[in-house]
Amino acid sequence: MSDEILGGEATVTKRGARERLLAVAVVAAGLGAFIVQNTDSTPVTWLIFTGTAPLWVVIVLAAVAGAVLSELGGYLIRRRRQRAN
Numbered sequence: 001m002s003d004e005i006l007g008g009e010a011t012v013t014k015r016g017a018r019e020r021l022l023a024v025a026v027v028a029a030g031l032g033a034f035i036v037q038n039t040d041s042t043p044v045t046w047l048i049f050t051g052t053a054p055l056w057v058v059i060v061l062a063a064v065a066g067a068v069l070s071e072l073g074g075y076l077i078r079r080r081r082q083r084a085n
Contacts, residue, residue: 034056035056038054038055038056038059039054039055039056040054040055041053041054041055042054042055042058044058
């Protein structure tokens with residue numbers, strides 16, 4: 001009985017790993033196409049800093065900063081709720 005269960009779980013795990021690998025490959029291909037299409041330089045001004053950078057770098061940095069700030073906000077909200085309880 002346990003061999004049947006383990007065999008089934010191993011099949012699901014392998015299938016899940018293949019699906020994740022396929023998803024990563026699709027995202028990587030999309031990211032590669034995005035980078036190739038957005039290589040033009042664009043002026044960047046932030047606080048007192050001024051310069052130029054490739055458009056893809058600006059967009060990726062903005063997305064990463066947004067994700068970090070979003071996670072930080074979520075963390076602070078969860079922490080405040082835990083202290084209130």
